[in-house]
Amino acid sequence: MRICLMGFGAVGQGVARVISMKNDYLNDKYGLDLKLVAVTDTSGSAISSEGLDVDLLLETKALTGKVCKYPEFGIPDLKNSKTMDMVDYDVLLEVTPTNIEDAEPAKSLIIKALEDRKHVVTSNKGPLALFYKELMSLARENNVQFKYEASVGGAMPIINFAHDTLPGCEIESILGILNGTTNFILSRMTREGSSYEHTLQEAQALGIAETDPTQDVEGTDAACKTVILANSILGTDFTLEDVKVEGISHITSEAIALAKKDGYLIKLIAEVSPYSLSVSPRLVKEDSPYAVDGTLNMATLKTDLADEVTVVGLGAGSLETASAILSDLVNIWKKT
Amino acid sequence: MRICLMGFGAVGQGVARVISMKNDYLNDKYGLDLKLVAVTDTSGSAISSEGLDVDLLLETKALTGKVCKYPEFGIPDLKNSKTMDMVDYDVLLEVTPTNIEDAEPAKSLIIKALEDRKHVVTSNKGPLALFYKELMSLARENNVQFKYEASVGGAMPIINFAHDTLPGCEIESILGILNGTTNFILSRMTREGSSYEHTLQEAQALGIAETDPTQDVEGTDAACKTVILANSILGTDFTLEDVKVEGISHITSEAIALAKKDGYLIKLIAEVSPYSLSVSPRLVKEDSPYAVDGTLNMATLKTDLADEVTVVGLGAGSLETASAILSDLVNIWKKT
Numbered sequence: 071m072r073i074c075l076m077g078f079g080a081v082g083q084g085v086a087r088v089i090s091m092k093n094d095y096l097n098d099k100y101g102l103d104l105k106l107v108a109v110t111d112t113s114g115s116a117i118s119s120e121g122l123d124v125d126l127l128l129e130t131k132a133l134t135g136k137v138c139k140y141p142e143f144g145i146p147d148l149k150n151s152k153t154m155d156m157v158d159y160d161v162l163l164e165v166t167p168t169n170i171e172d173a174e175p176a177k178s179l180i181i182k183a184l185e186d187r188k189h190v191v192t193s194n195k196g197p198l199a200l201f202y203k204e205l206m207s208l209a210r211e212n213n214v215q216f217k218y219e220a221s222v223g224g225a226m227p228i229i230n231f232a233h234d235t236l237p238g239c240e241i242e243s244i245l246g247i248l249n250g251t252t253n254f255i256l257s258r259m260t261r262e263g264s265s266y267e268h269t270l271q272e273a274q275a276l277g278i279a280e281t282d283p284t285q286d287v288e289g290t291d292a293a294c295k296t297v298i299l300a301n302s303i304l305g306t307d308f309t310l311e312d313v314k315v316e317g318i319s320h321i322t323s324e325a326i327a328l329a330k331k332d333g334y335l336i337k338l339i340a341e342v343s344p345y346s347l348s349v350s351p352r353l354v355k356e357d358s359p360y361a362v363d364g365t366l367n368m369a370t371l372k373t374d375l376a377d378e379v380t381v382v383g384l385g386a387g388s389l390e391t392a393s394a395i396l397s398d399l400v401n402i403w404k405k406t
Numbered sequence: 407m408r409i410c411l412m413g414f415g416a417v418g419q420g421v422a423r424v425i426s427m428k429n430d431y432l433n434d435k436y437g438l439d440l441k442l443v444a445v446t447d448t449s450g451s452a453i454s455s456e457g458l459d460v461d462l463l464l465e466t467k468a469l470t471g472k473v474c475k476y477p478e479f480g481i482p483d484l485k486n487s488k489t490m491d492m493v494d495y496d497v498l499l500e501v502t503p504t505n506i507e508d509a510e511p512a513k514s515l516i517i518k519a520l521e522d523r524k525h526v527v528t529s530n531k532g533p534l535a536l537f538y539k540e541l542m543s544l545a546r547e548n549n550v551q552f553k554y555e556a557s558v559g560g561a562m563p564i565i566n567f568a569h570d571t572l573p574g575c576e577i578e579s580i581l582g583i584l585n586g587t588t589n590f591i592l593s594r595m596t597r598e599g600s601s602y603e604h605t606l607q608e609a610q611a612l613g614i615a616e617t618d619p620t621q622d623v624e625g626t627d628a629a630c631k632t633v634i635l636a637n638s639i640l641g642t643d644f645t646l647e648d649v650k651v652e653g654i655s656h657i658t659s660e661a662i663a664l665a666k667k668d669g670y671l672i673k674l675i676a677e678v679s680p681y682s683l684s685v686s687p688r689l690v691k692e693d694s695p696y697a698v699d700g701t702l703n704m705a706t707l708k709t710d711l712a713d714e715v716t717v718v719g720l721g722a723g724s725l726e727t728a729s730a731i732l733s734d735l736v737n738i739w740k741k742t
Contacts (some may be wrong), residue, residue, distance in 0.1 A: 088574070088711060091711075092574065092711075095576065096574070100573075225711075225712035225713060225715060226715065227571045227572060227712075227715065230570075230571050231567065231571050234566075234570050234571060235563045235566050235567050235570060235571050235733070236563060236729075236733060237436070237732075237733050237736040237737060237740070238424070238428065238432070238729055238732030238733045238735070238736050239729055239732075239733075240431065257693070335693075355699075356692060356693070356697075357593070357671075357692070357697050357698070357699045358699065359695075359698060359702075359718050361692075361693050361697060362693070362695060363691075363693045363694065366695075368716075370718075373729070375427075375428075375561075375725050375726065375728065375729035375732070376561035376563075376719060376720065376725075376726050376729040376730070377561060377719075377720050377723070377726060378719070378720070379561060379562065379563065379717070379718070379719040380704075380716075380717065380718035380719065381715070381716065381717055381718075382695050382706075382715070382716035382717075382718070383712060383713075383714070383715040383716065384712065384713050384714070387713070389711050389712075390711065390712050390713060392711065393572075393574055393575055393709070393711035393712040394712070396573075396574030396575075396711070397571070397572060397573050397574045397575075399574070400573040400574050401573060404573070
């Protein structure tokens with residue numbers, strides 16, 4: 071299976087590492103041979119219809135920061151869409167940074183691939199939160215698969231779980247913790263009794279919160295994920311502006327201590343129903359499935375037959391997110 | 407899809423109720439029409455190649471306690487294996503009570519069905535904990551499917567989850583709470599500060615513990631499940647006698663209080679690795695995924711790429727267990 075990989079940051083490099091680690095296993099178990107035929111970053115591209123050497127690619131990126139420095143097959147300044155035209159591939163793997171204004175460049179790249187009848191796998195929340203319906207229709211029209219497990223919950227496999235593991239159940243609603251950064255901050259405030267500002271700084275020092283933490287702490291990241299879950303699992307047609315959002319930046323250590331005295335924790339809870347979407351801080355019981363620690367994500371699916379079923383997994387991480395992408399690639403392979 | 411249902415207790419009746427509730431949905435979504443062509447209990451059988459009326463069947467059982475009283479098509483004293491010979495069917499659904507001595511009558515019924523090239527779905531731990539390898543080989547030889555999601559964790563979909571939702575990951579080990587009765591007792595002792603004996607009596611009064619609670623409280627039930635998980639997911643060849651088992655009957659309220667003071671809970675933890683299986687009371691952190699309450703079951707899968715992934719769901723219940731059976735039936739249908 072020939073992969074055209076757009077974006078070579080943490081997630082893209084994770085995918086390359088996973089291919090290097092697991093290609094023999096995938097070959098043995100599924101007869102699947104993953105080949106990277108093109109890779110891009112902001113510097114340009116590397117293209118080889120025979121397949122790039124993933125270890126050499128990772129080494130080149132580590133040493134120079136640029137995929138276009140890949141020996142022999144690197145092309146400086148070659149843009150994503152141009153790269154897609156120059157190589158024959160089976161799956162577009164789109165892992166450029168999320169843009170929640172207009173979802174570009176991801177949106178155009180995905181549309182181009184789907185129109186060219188290529189399967190698409192993405193970890194990018196932008197196009198899904200803003201244009202889910204259009205993109206899914208386009209995939210259906212062109213009879214190709216469009217998969218996005220890594221866009222929600224990193225290594226917490228919620229989307230394929232809902233679709234494949236509970237085929238006899240109807241899913242009525244979802245409640246979850248969909249952002250690892252805020253869960254880390256709230257967990258630490260609870261344990262240490264520390265203030266929001268101080269704990270945010272610690273999270274930034276550890277690389278868990280970004281320099282500009284707005285999208286995480288104000289709930290936007292989790293809001294994007296509620297849209298994706300609702301449209302994908304409940305069959306709705308929401309977009310980002312439909313979500314009622316409240317972040318965690320006003321939560322005090324006093325509020326957390328008060329809740330704790332009564333056996334409760336404060337968590338940033340995302341709620342997904344067929345009628346409304348919301349992200350807001352809420353009280354949850356200390357011994358409930360919502361009481362997960364650190365950067366973990368979790369989601370509880372309310373079903374018609376099995377009552378509540380919960381999945382918990384790491385919300386981020388390069389290899390962890392790559393593992394979700396790998397599951398999508400294997401599932402595409404199994405169905406083709 | 408014609409189903410021959412052996413056993414019509416809580417689980418069997420749950421399956422009938424689920425078919426009554428969901429047949430239209432399954433028809434719409436998967437083109438699947440589930441027909442009960444035979445049902446047995448200790449009184450005898452009811453057989454109709456056109457399909458029994460599930461509502462009438464449930465009503466007959468509720469009023470008389472006997473499926474052989476089903477109007478027109480009931481046959482008193484007709485045994486399971488005889489029933490299987492008298493009707494043409496596609497799937498044997500085996501939900502007779504678990505027997506961990508020799509796994510009968512389930513073992514013989516399953517073997518008979520597999521040799522007749524019928525698919526088999528079971529919720530029965532006996533045959534799986536004692537004869538997993540033989541039964542799976544027989545299924546493979548006869549080119550039919552043998553599914554058993556409901557045998558572990560009721561509505562917690564661990565087996566299909568491991569096989570289908572994480573296809574890119576290798577699962578290295580599993581830690582979990584696989585028995586709802588003991589988790590209910592320990593959770594309640596923690597909350598109320600009550601003694602083991604007193605709490606067991608409460609659980610019995612609520613119908614959560616059985617009159618003879620030995621298999622639950624001494625860990626045998628959970629031990630069977632470790633064997634099933636290991637053989638199914640890790641590819642081992644263990645049987646019940648390989649499991650190191652310690653129950654919860656010696657746990658005191660003092661030990662629980664002491665643990666709680668340090669932020670820990672005592673839980674009956676099952677550990678599944680390629681090298682050993684065990685069930686024993688252990689300390690877990692209050693804010694960990696193991697801190698689930700009441701009759702919930704949970705399992706954490708340690709994977710090579712996604713670190714730890716956890717599923718939580720109700721460990722028992724008639725409809726809940728039936729939902730796991732329904733998932734197996736749908737998955738068999740999708741692959742035939």
